Amino acid sequence: MAEVGQEPRRITDPKMMRALAHPARLAILEHLNTTGEATTATEFAEIVGLSPSATSYHLRELAKAGMIQEAPSRGDGRERVWQSPAASWGLDMEADADPETRAAEEALLATYLDRDQARLRAYLARAREEPPEWNDAAGLTTSTIYVTPDELKAFFEAVRAQIEPLMQRNRKDAPPEGARTVRVHFAAFPDD
Structure with missing residues (x-):
């Protein structure tokens, strides 16, 4: 399992x-x-x-x-x-x-x-x-950036790296005082 x-x-x-x-x-x-x-x-x-x-x-x-x-x-x-x-x-x-x-x-x-x-x-x-x-x-916020596919992938991975340690499943046993559930919706996509 x-x-x-x-x-x-x-x-x-x-x-x-x-x-x-x-x-x-x-x-x-x-x-x-x-x-x-x-x-x-x-x-x-x-x-x-x-x-x-x-x-x-x-x-x-x-x-x-x-x-x-x-x-x-x-x-x-x-x-x-x-x-x-x-x-x-x-x-x-x-x-x-x-x-x-x-x-x-x-x-x-x-x-x-x-x-x-x-x-x-x-x-x-x-x-x-x-x-x-x-x-x-x-x-x-909405921002328009000008990047290559490799730069966009690196950018997305950097955002994920910032989110990962804060995720509820990673902090559920000892959340900081005053912490609340917060939804992070992040999208990065080519726009023509």
Whole structure:
């Protein structure tokens, strides 16, 4: 059984992409990869806002696709506990992908972007209610840079290196006083 913390896994199978292209399933996998904590269907139900039985269905679908797996029991073995076999998942958009794979990629990316845009909009709607120190620290910016592919890759890797030690799963046992969950949405892409 793989443990959370290994190298990121790549999603290449359209079946896996379709399984993940659902807001509840994306939230389940995000929770597992963010926290690294094994979680039950009842606990997930609170996170995704569904009933435990509906959540169990989504867990089974993710397990069928190989995105999650059963974790060792936390007690008497009566409840199923789930974990992710990887610390994170990534998507490679291959230029020569067949139409089925392209459609699955597009569905997954649309679900992912819809979720992140909804989070950003929710924050912007409440930004004035945030404590000043949080409102001053948060940011939204767009910059246009002029780079080669190698420079863009190095830039992206440098940003990832800054984020990695601050990730929730890496600080969950001893977060600094006053720390909150903060979403970092970063995109770098060619713009014609």
